[in-house]
Amino acid sequence: MTTHPAPAATEIAESTSDASLARTRRRSAEIEEQIAADPGRFRVLTGDRPTGNLHLGHYFGSLLNRVRLQRAGVETFVLIADYQVITDRDGVGPIRDRVLSLLADYLAVGIDPDAATIFTHSAVPALNQLMLPFLSLVTDAELRRNPTVKSELDATGERPMSGLMLTYPVHQSADILFCKANLVPVGKDQLPHLEQARVVARRFDERYGRPEGTDAPVFPQPEALLSDAASVLGTDGQKMSKSRGNTIELGMDADTTARVLKRAVTDADRHITYDPAARPEVSNLVLLTALASGRDPEAVAAEIGDGGGAALKRAATEAVNEMLAPIRARRAELAADPGYLLRVLRDGNARANAIAEATLGEVREAMHMAY
Structure with missing residues (x-):
C-alpha cells in the first residue's frame, strides 16, 4: 500500500500562512506583469455553483476580474458547477433555470462565449472520470483537514457528510486540471483548494509517470492569481450571501x-x-x-x-x-432567448468535452490503461 508523505498535507494546511500568503501575493504581481506581456501563456479556470442569481458581491469580487483577464487575451474556462450543488444539499432544485440564469449573468457582464469556454460539470463525463485516479492520490485524513470540508463538518455538529462533500476538494482539482489550467483567480480562502490541485498534479506524475514519448508531466502546477478586489458586505452588514x-x-x-x-x-x-x-x-x-x-x-x-x-x-x-x-x-x-443560451452552453460543453477526452487519453497512457 502506498502512503503519502506528511509534507504534502502540511503544504495544504499552511497555504494561507502569513509567509506563504506574502509569497503568493508577490508571485501574483509577477503573473500580472507576464499577462500584460504575453497573455497567451496562461489558461484560466474559474466558475460558480448555480445555487441562485449572481449579485454585486460576485460582480465586484470575481466577475469584473474574469472579464478583465479575458479581454487581456488570457484563455478562459468558466465552469457552471452543477454537480457541486448536491455536495451539501438534498436536491438540485430548479437547476436548469438556475444554470441558464447564471449563464445570462455571465454574458450580460461581458464574458464573451466566442473567447471563453463556458460549460457544466454534468455535460463533461471525462472531467468527472478523473476523480477516480485523483482519489487514489489523497487520503481520508487529508480531505478532512481541508478547511472547507472541516468547516462543513464543524457546522453540522459532526453529522455524517456525503461522500461528494468529503471529496469536494478533489472534484475541484479535476475542474482545474482537466483543461490543464495553469492559473486560477482566487481569494486567500480558496488557496487550500488550489494547493490540493497542485498536490494531485505532482503525485500523479510521481506515481504514474508520463505518457510514452513525452518529457512533460500530464498536468501543470496551477498557480494562484490573488484578487485584490474589494469585499462588499450584504445590506445587513454581514457577508453578502x-x-x-x-x-x-x-x-x-x-x-x-x-x-x-x-x-x-x-x-x-x-x-x-x-x-x-x-x-x-x-x-x-x-x-x-x-x-x-x-x-x-x-x-x-x-x-x-x-x-x-x-x-x-x-x-x-x-x-x-x-x-x-x-x-x-x-x-x-x-x-428572453433561452434557445440562444442553450446554444452557447452546448458549444462550450462541446469544447470542454474535446479537451477533457484528450486529457483523459493522456492519463490512461500514463497509467498504462490505454487498451
Whole structure:
C-alpha cells in the first residue's frame, strides 16, 4: 500500500500562512506583469455553483476580474458547477433555470462565449472520470483537514457528510486540471483548494509517470492569481450571501434595488465617514457607492457629509442602478432567448468535452490503461 508523505498535507494546511500568503501575493504581481506581456501563456479556470442569481458581491469580487483577464487575451474556462450543488444539499432544485440564469449573468457582464469556454460539470463525463485516479492520490485524513470540508463538518455538529462533500476538494482539482489550467483567480480562502490541485498534479506524475514519448508531466502546477478586489458586505452588514437574503442581484430591477437599499443597516451618526473598522455598515454603503460610480470612498463620504443614512442610501441606489442599467438591459434580452443560451452552453460543453477526452487519453497512457 502506498502512503503519502506528511509534507504534502502540511503544504495544504499552511497555504494561507502569513509567509506563504506574502509569497503568493508577490508571485501574483509577477503573473500580472507576464499577462500584460504575453497573455497567451496562461489558461484560466474559474466558475460558480448555480445555487441562485449572481449579485454585486460576485460582480465586484470575481466577475469584473474574469472579464478583465479575458479581454487581456488570457484563455478562459468558466465552469457552471452543477454537480457541486448536491455536495451539501438534498436536491438540485430548479437547476436548469438556475444554470441558464447564471449563464445570462455571465454574458450580460461581458464574458464573451466566442473567447471563453463556458460549460457544466454534468455535460463533461471525462472531467468527472478523473476523480477516480485523483482519489487514489489523497487520503481520508487529508480531505478532512481541508478547511472547507472541516468547516462543513464543524457546522453540522459532526453529522455524517456525503461522500461528494468529503471529496469536494478533489472534484475541484479535476475542474482545474482537466483543461490543464495553469492559473486560477482566487481569494486567500480558496488557496487550500488550489494547493490540493497542485498536490494531485505532482503525485500523479510521481506515481504514474508520463505518457510514452513525452518529457512533460500530464498536468501543470496551477498557480494562484490573488484578487485584490474589494469585499462588499450584504445590506445587513454581514457577508453578502444568497441564503441570507441580503444581496443585490444583477438581475433585480431598479425599484427592487431601491427597496433593498432603503432597508440597509446604517447607524445613528448622521455624519458620514469611511471607517470600515469602526463603522462597517455605513462604510459598506460608502464603498458600494464608490465602486459603482468609479470614485474614491473618502470622496463619497465627504460629499454626503451630514446628510445621514438617508442621503447615503439615495446615493448608493443611484450609483448602483446607473451602473447596472446596461447589464440589466442586456440580461433581459438574453433571458428572453433561452434557445440562444442553450446554444452557447452546448458549444462550450462541446469544447470542454474535446479537451477533457484528450486529457483523459493522456492519463490512461500514463497509467498504462490505454487498451
